[in-house]
Amino acid sequence: MQDPNGLLSSNRMKKHxxxxxxxxxxxxxxxxxxxxxxxxxxxxxxxxxxxxxxCCNKEVAALGDLSMFEHVxxxxxxxxxxxxAIHEFHFRTRLFGPGVAIDAFELVDNHPAGYxxxxxxxxEGDLLELLSRLIEKIRRGLSTxxxxxxxxxxxxxxxxIVRGEIGWDEAEGGSGPLLTIDGHEITWRExxxxxxxxxxxxxxxxxxxxxxxx
Ligand SMILES: [Zn+2]
Numbered sequence: 001m002q003d004p005n006g007l008l009s010s011n012r013m014k015k016h017x018x019x020x021x022x023x024x025x026x027x028x029x030x031x032x033x034x035x036x037x038x039x040x041x042x043x044x045x046x047x048x049x050x051x052x053x054x055c056c057n058k059e060v061a062a063l064g065d066l067s068m069f070e071h072v073x074x075x076x077x078x079x080x081x082x083x084x085a086i087h088e089f090h091f092r093t094r095l096f097g098p099g100v101a102i103d104a105f106e107l108v109d110n111h112p113a114g115y116x117x118x119x120x121x122x123x124e125g126d127l128l129e130l131l132s133r134l135i136e137k138i139r140r141g142l143s144t145x146x147x148x149x150x151x152x153x154x155x156x157x158x159x160x161i162v163r164g165e166i167g168w169d170e171a172e173g174g175s176g177p178l179l180t181i182d183g184h185e186i187t188w189r190e191x192x193x194x195x196x197x198x199x200x201x202x203x204x205x206x207x208x209x210x211x212x213x214x
Contacts, residue, residue, distance in 0.1 A: 102131060117137055
């Protein structure tokens, strides 16, 4: 199942704009929640509204007749990477009709940054079981470093596989990506410099949805 990246995930697009700590009031329940927990929803009945993920999920569940769906607020979880560094993951649950996605992300200046993971499951399935599968996925993701520090700067590690996320680079205005590798932002230019250690070699580039296993 793929997240259709439709209207309900519009806060993904906002992440590059909202760079400072902000809280926004949900127009349905009145709670003040962090911007990363807000969804802008437009419907014929209500027009444009700003809802928290929980209220949005409840409306999607009602529209989709998903009576078994129950939104769960997950507390942050702290996990160690392979160097012993601790990462605190926050969670966001998004129902999009045929599936439910749980996103895990770190926070920098109160907005999602660093390591990010996602899992998609049955909207009427056990969300706690889905969360435990997501945590196992995070553990696998944290078990390897793809970049290492060498005398000439950061380089691709000896296993010669790099996994990461493709993001928007404000400085490039969309003409080049900003990668996130090992939870750190790496510009396309920096990554190109690392690749130059392998001049004359071949490479294989495989692109997958964030919810898939790399
Ligand atoms: Zn709400």
